[in-house]
Amino acid sequence: MTPPPSMPINYYEVLNCHPSDSIEEIKKSYQNLVLKHHPDKQNASGNQNIEQFYRIDEAWKMLRVPEQRKKYDAEMKQRKFDAEPIVHAKVYRQDFNFDSESQNFIYPCRCGSFFVLPDDCIESVNCDSSVINSSDDSKSNGCNENNDDDEIYIECDECSFVVQLLSNSTRSR
Ligand SMILES: [Zn+2]
Incomplete structure (x- = not known):
């Protein structure tokens, strides 16, 4: 099932982790990804990687704050509900x-x-x-x-x- 176009970025997917992961696990994953995608590590070819880097950064900024993460989780849950038959x-x-x-x-x-x-x-x-x-x-x-x-x-x-x-x-x- 493909998500509707209005579906926001799945930050957990971006960070290679699951909604059930602890903040430490997410942080670890984030740090690994940042090292891999950091613009400083890229040569001239790295346009896509910069985009990916920003996305990873954005995802981490959202999920690292517990209240924000909670809100985001709730929103994702609600969207899943909305996808159910009316x-x-x-x-x-x-x-x-x-x-x-x-x-x-x-x-x-x-x-x-x-x-x-x-x-x-x-x-x-x-x-x-x-x-x-x-x-x-x-x-x-x-x-x-x-x-x-x-x-x-x-x-x-x-x-x-x-x-x-x-x-x-x-x-x-
Ligand atoms: Zn009918």
């Missing part, structure tokens, strides 16, 4: 309506298409609505569900919208 709505299983044409439980999307309830969620809809009880039930106790906390995301058929499926569980958290 949840367009949170819906309950009973919000899905049975579509007799497609034999699916569907929920309308803004784009005019639909979110289709995955097969493995349909059973619980039947159980909860308690209306569909006509067919003979071989397993009388098939309604117990133990994955209430699972986060289920359903993508629209046509566009990139995503809904988060919430369980019917009435218990509060």
Whole structure:
């Protein structure tokens, strides 16, 4: 996955280290890199190296101050979040309506298409609505569900919208 163009320079990458590295480790890496890329060490050819040197210097100046590093880390984390699919709505299983044409439980999307309830969620809809009880039930106790906390995301058929499926569980958290 290539980062979007707005992605800032990854200072950790520049310094050849990881966000989990201690400041000593980062400093060591920085010092090694600076020695390698220092303009004084370059001959006339070193244009690219000077650029790289400045980038290394900039990265170190950012990460060596704990508050700045913290802020930078938080920003990077947030950007990662932003890259996740956008949840367009949170819906309950009973919000899905049975579509007799497609034999699916569907929920309308803004784009005019639909979110289709995955097969493995349909059973619980039947159980909860308690209306569909006509067919003979071989397993009388098939309604117990133990994955209430699972986060289920359903993508629209046509566009990139995503809904988060919430369980019917009435218990509060
Ligand atoms: Zn859509």
